[in-house]
Amino acid sequence: MKSNNNLEDINGLDPENWEEMRELGHQMIDDMISFLKNIHLEPSWKEIPKDTKAYFKEDLPVEPQNSKKVYQDFKRYILPYHKGNIHPRFFAWVQGSGTLMGAYSEMLAAVMNPNVTIGEHAAMYVDEQVVKWCKQMLNYPNSSSGILLSGGSMANITGLTVARNAHSNLIREHGIQKNSKKLVVYCSEETHSCITKAAEIIGIGNKFVRKIKTNSEYEMDCDKLLEQLLLDIKEGLQPFCIVATTGTVNTGAIDPLEDIYNICKKYNLWLHIDGAYGALAKLDPNIAPKLKYIELADSVAFDLHKWLHVPYELGCLLVKDADTHRSTFAITPNYLLQTGRGLAGGLDAINNYGFELSRSFKALKVWMSLKETGIKKHAQLISKNNEQAKYLESKILKSNELEILAPVTMSIVCFRYFNKKLSMEKINKLNEEIIIQLQEKGIASPSSTILNDKYCIRVCIVNHKTKKEDLDFLISGVIQLGSEILKNNF
Incomplete structure (x- = not known):
């Protein structure tokens, strides 16, 4: 690159021609509306061609490129090969499908471009x-943070x-080595891997994450939990937290919250709930009774980009004791x-409640989406997905070729194509x-x-676009493909 002596x-980075950019913006919106409107007519997923992958090996751009050409490249090389979670027959991981209002709000937030922590x-x-x-969605205390x-x-x-x-007010200053006893956290063997990663990062270590066996419903076995807890106390370790899951990623199982809560109260342990997938099922009246004890947990984590369908990414942590939450992170250089007035006035800084000091205007997409639809409709859509499961x-169950492999608790169904003449491996x-x-x-x-050494077809229904005919199409496809593969390969 040549240096420029006249930098002034x-x-x-504003457009040289605002009207051309206005026209391009209108075209983008028109194209994306058509794309979403007709997404159900497209394949649920497309393999990325080799020449497209080769395109992404280009070096760093040095000189400007025409804005329209940049957009055309997006439409040619990126848009056709989306992940598919915006498609009504995406049943893979627990991933929401987004909304048009959510997309609009992302644009508005990006134009304002604030750092929303201070x-x-x-x-x-x-x-x-x-x-x-x-808090109101989960009926969590208003005094919480x-x-x-x-x-x-x-x-x-x-x-x-x-x-x-919260276990020790010395940890922040002296670290966990100040404790004479090793800290221990408990969860089920079906708990999401992020809990193990979290324990590693915060210094607990994965050897002190006790993964408790589950029962036949894939729920944490509280008898085994109590047995392990008492053994650890006897050996001089220091239990401090139990993580209960409301909707495991494998099967959608809900841990026995009341029993776990009672154990936490008896042994003075922190009850944290991983509700990333299933906490918002509390809005489904058929599931809500199983999730009542979310309201009593010390903390609960859940996602809004799953069953609330706001665009990626957005999760939430609620903590019952706001002072403990703040004292964990607050620091003011x-x-x-x-100040009491001016730009540095206003609300308590958000970075006093977490690690990040730089953060986008995440809340706007929730704010606009909920104002557009109301929480009642989201509750109905969650109930609809659970009924679809x-x-x-x-x-x-009515098919001779298929077999259910786990109880259906919420909106995850695990099954397989089955032929009794074949070995487990085949x-x-x-x-x-x-x-x-x-x-x-x-x-x-x-x-x-x-599950139990059986390879499962796992269907997770968290899509507001999914209809019963999409599920019929899936089952027909599984049976047809199973028959063809069986005939040609086995």
Whole structure:
């Protein structure tokens, strides 16, 4: 690059022709509306061609490129090869499908471009209001604190950090080595891997994450939990937290919250709930009774980019004891001093409740989406997904070729194509191939898991666009592919 001695002559990054950019913006919106409107007519997933992958090996651009050409490249090389979670037959991981209003709000937030952790500006008040709404969704105490984060993983690690520091007010200053006893956290063997990662990062270590066996329903076995807890106490260790899951990623199982809560109360342990997937099922009247004890937990982590369908990414952590939450993270250097008036006035800085000091205007997409739809409609859509899972289960139970492999608690269904003449190894290979071909042919996009050594077709229904005919199409595809693969390969 050549140096420029007249740097003052260089224009900023605003468009040279505002009207051309206005026209391009209108075109983008028109194209994206058509794209979303007709997404159900497209394959659920497309394989990325080699020439497209080669395109992404280009070096760093040095000179400007035409804005329209940049957008055309997006439409040619990126948009056709989306992940698919915006498609009604995406049944893989627990991933929401977004909304058009959510997309619009992302644009508005990007135009404002505020850092929403400090300062006296409207975005701080929107953030505070959205956290309040999150409490109301779960009937969590109004006096509690909360923070919006990138997702369940960050919400869980933030929650466990608060739990660790609540165990001893010396930890923040002296670290966990100040404790004479090793800290121990408990969860089920079905708990999300982010809990283990969190324990490693905050200094507990994965050897002191006790993964408790589950019962036949894939729920934490509280007898085994208590047995391990008492053994650890006897050996001089220091239990401090139990993580209960409301909707495991494998099967959607809900841990026995009342029993776990009672154990926590008896032994003075912190109850943290990983509700990344299932906490918002509390809005479904059929599931809500199982999730009542969320209201009594010391902290709860959950995602809004799953069943609330706001665009990625957005999770939330709620903590019952707001003072303990704040004392875990609050620090005020001279350059972050708050004043009673002016730009440095206003609400308590959000970075006093988490690690991040730089953060986007995450709350706007929730604020606009909930104002557009109301929480009642979201509750109905969650109930609809759970009913669709029961519908899918009924179709599988009526089929001679298919077999249910786990109880259907919420909106996850685990099953397989089955032939009693084949060995376990061959049945597993058969189902793996069925899943791959379902995806490659664009029929549907389920994921896989393994339960009791059985390879499962795992269908997770958290899509507001999914209809029963999409599930019928999936089942037809599984049976047809299973028969064809069986005939040609086994």
